[in-house]
Structures are given as structure tokens and as C-alpha cells.
Amino acid sequence: MAIIAIASAILTIASRHAVRSAMALVVHFFMLSGLYLTLNAQFLAVLQILVYAGAIMVLVIFVIMLLNVGDEEKSKNQFQAKQYIAVGLAVTFSLVLVSMFIANFNVRQFDPAMSISAGTVQSLGKELFTNFLFPVEAIAILLTAAIVGAIVLAKRKLN
Amino acid sequence: MLQSIPLEYYLVIAAIIFTIGTIGVLTRRNAIIIFMSIELMLNSVNLTLVSFSSFFGDSAGQVFVFFVMSVAAAEAAIGLAIVLALFRAKKTVYVDEVNILKW
Numbered sequence: 001m002a003i004i005a006i007a008s009a010i011l012t013i014a015s016r017h018a019v020r021s022a023m024a025l026v027v028h029f030f031m032l033s034g035l036y037l038t039l040n041a042q043f044l045a046v047l048q049i050l051v052y053a054g055a056i057m058v059l060v061i062f063v064i065m066l067l068n069v070g071d072e073e074k075s076k077n078q079f080q081a082k083q084y085i086a087v088g089l090a091v092t093f094s095l096v097l098v099s100m101f102i103a104n105f106n107v108r109q110f111d112p113a114m115s116i117s118a119g120t121v122q123s124l125g126k127e128l129f130t131n132f133l134f135p136v137e138a139i140a141i142l143l144t145a146a147i148v149g150a151i152v153l154a155k156r157k158l159n
Numbered sequence: 160m161l162q163s164i165p166l167e168y169y170l171v172i173a174a175i176i177f178t179i180g181t182i183g184v185l186t187r188r189n190a191i192i193i194f195m196s197i198e199l200m201l202n203s204v205n206l207t208l209v210s211f212s213s214f215f216g217d218s219a220g221q222v223f224v225f226f227v228m229s230v231a232a233a234e235a236a237i238g239l240a241i242v243l244a245l246f247r248a249k250k251t252v253y254v255d256e257v258n259i260l261k262w
Contacts, residue, residue, distance in 0.1 A: 002172045009176050009199055013183030018191050025195050032202055035172070038164065039213040044205075044221055051228050056198065056235045063239045064191055067246050086185035094178035101170045123218045124225070132222050139229045146233030153240035 001038075005031035018064045022057060029053040043121045169210035176203035188253040190242050194235070201231050 008031065011024035029052040036045035128136055176199055183196030205224045212220025246252055249259075 002168075005172065006175055006179070009179045012199065013179060013187060013192065013196055018189055021192055021195060025198065028199070029202070032206060035169070035206060036209055039169070039209050041209050041213055041221055044209060044224055047225065047228060051232055052198070052202070056232060059235055059239055060191060060195065063242060066243070067191075067252055083186045087182055090178050090181045090185065093181070094174055097174040097178075098171050101167050101174065124221055127218050127222045128225070131219070132226075135226060139226055143229060143233055146236050150236040150240040153237065153244050156244070 001031050001034045005035065019061070022061050022064060025060075026053050026057050029057070043124050166210060166214045170207060173203040173206040173210070176200075176206070188255055190245070190252045190254050191239075193254065194238055194242070197238075198231065198235070201227060 005028055008024045008028040012021045012028060015021045015024065029048060033045045033048040033053075036042075036048060180196045180199035180203065183199065184193050187193055187196065205227055208220045208224045208227070212218065212224075242252060245257065249257055251257065
């Protein structure tokens with residue numbers, strides 16, 4: 001599952017056509033949802049498919065269809081050198097990150113019973129409506145503002 | 160099943176996906192694909208949060224992932240609206256052809 005997740009992530013950024021990379025991203029989201037299931041996070045696994053593979057990807061594909069962009073052609077200016085530098089920096093960063101994870105963590109004993117209770121809808125809902133009540137309200141305001149902002153941006157003529 | 164997978168495994172996967180997302184943001188020119196790469200990066204951070212949360216048996220991390228998801232949804236709506244407005248104004252979605260903020 002992890003291998004498919006990484007392969008579809010690479011396909012997302014590697015394919016020339018936007019629709020193809022969107023399809024690879026949908027596969028990636030499903031694989032990630034499966035990884036959440038192996039971690040006993042059932043609620044987030046369902047939410048991952050609903051929000052990402054459902055809502056966000058529909059929005060992205062809708063915009064791709066609306067704009068009707070074709071294959072990405074090569075840039076005219078000297079973009080290649082910058083690209084290689086960027087890839088080199090990113091790979092170095094990931095090597096540092098991976099080596100840090102492998103070197104510094106002592107393997108912690110995993111308690112399945114504890115994580116099963118942590119991932120259920122019941123415990124998450126309890127957390128959301130007791131300890132995290134104010135952030136939930138703030139998120140509601142943020143989403144409202146985002147909807148209004150998106151409508152305003154999409155309607156107005158930019159000049 | 161769970162005891163056989165160590166925590167580092169998830170963290171390394173998340174790091175690799177984050178790096179792929181970074182490379183995508185830095186190298187692609189299509190604004191929509193840059194957008195999808197940002198989603199990849201957000202998702203890898205979510206994976207890290209979920210793995211820590213379930214390995215320590217604390218649901219606060221998963222609540223945090225919930226908030227990250229809603230912020231990502233808001234960001235997707237706004238970002239795609241910006242791409243639409245940009246395409247209407249400049250007839251392009253390639254970020255290196257957009258230089259109206261350049262002085």
C-alpha cells in the first residue's frame with residue numbers, strides 16, 4: 001500500500017497532462033486512507049476519502065476541464081538549471097529527514113487497545129466538542145469566509 | 160498486524176511523500192499541478208500526525224488532522240478561484256508567464 005502511495009505520488013508530479021496527474025492523486029488519497037486504517041484511525045480514513053478524493057478532487061478536475069489546458073510544453077527560458085538545483089535540495093532535505101527518523105527514535109511499544117479507542121468517532125467527537133470547541137467554531141467561520149472569498153474571486157473581473 | 164509495523168516506517172513514508180510534493184511545487188509550471196503538490200505535502204504531514212497520535216494513544220493528533228483537512232478544503236476553494244481569475248485575466252495557467260507582481 002505504501003509502495004502504491006509513493007508511486008502514485010511520483011506519477012502525480014511527473015505526468016505532463018493535468019488530468020492524468022489528478023487521477024494519480026486520487027489513487028494516492030485512497031492509499032493514504034488505507035494507511036490510516038492500518039493505524040486504527042477509522043474516522044479519518046472515511047474523512048480522507050470524503051473530503052480529499054471526493055470534494056477537493058472534484059473541484060480540481062472541474063477547474064482542469066473548465067480551463068481545458070493541454071500538455072505542458074517545455075519552457076523557453078533557462079529553467080532547467082533551476083529545476084535541477086531544486087530537485088537536489090529537496091532530495092538532500094528528505095535524506096536528512098529520513099536519517100533523523102531512523103537514528104533518533106527508540107522504538108516505542110505500541111498498545112493496540114489504546115489506539116483503537118483513540119481513533120473512533122466517539123472519542124474524536126468527544127474531544128471535538130469538549131477540549132476543541134473553540135477551534136471548531138473558528139473553523140466554521142474560516143470555511144464561511146473561504147466560500148464567500150471563492151465566490152467573490154471567481155465572479156469578479158481581474159484587471 | 161499493527162505490532163509488526165514500527166512507527167519509523169510511517170514517518171519515512173511521510174517524509175518521502177513530502178519530498179515528492181516539494182519537488183512538484185519547485186519544478187512544475189502548471190499552477191493546478193503545483194496545487195496538487197501542495198495537497199500531497201499537507202497529506203504527508205497528516206500521515207505523520209495520525210501515526211504519532213495512534214502510537215501514543217492520544218486522539219488530540221487526529222483532531223488536529225481534522226482541522227488541517229478543513230483548512231486544506233478552504234485553501235483548495237480559494238486557490239482554484241485564484242487560478243480561474245488568473246486564467247481569465249492572463250489566458251495562462253503557467254506560473255512563469257505570470258509576472259504582474261514583478262516590478
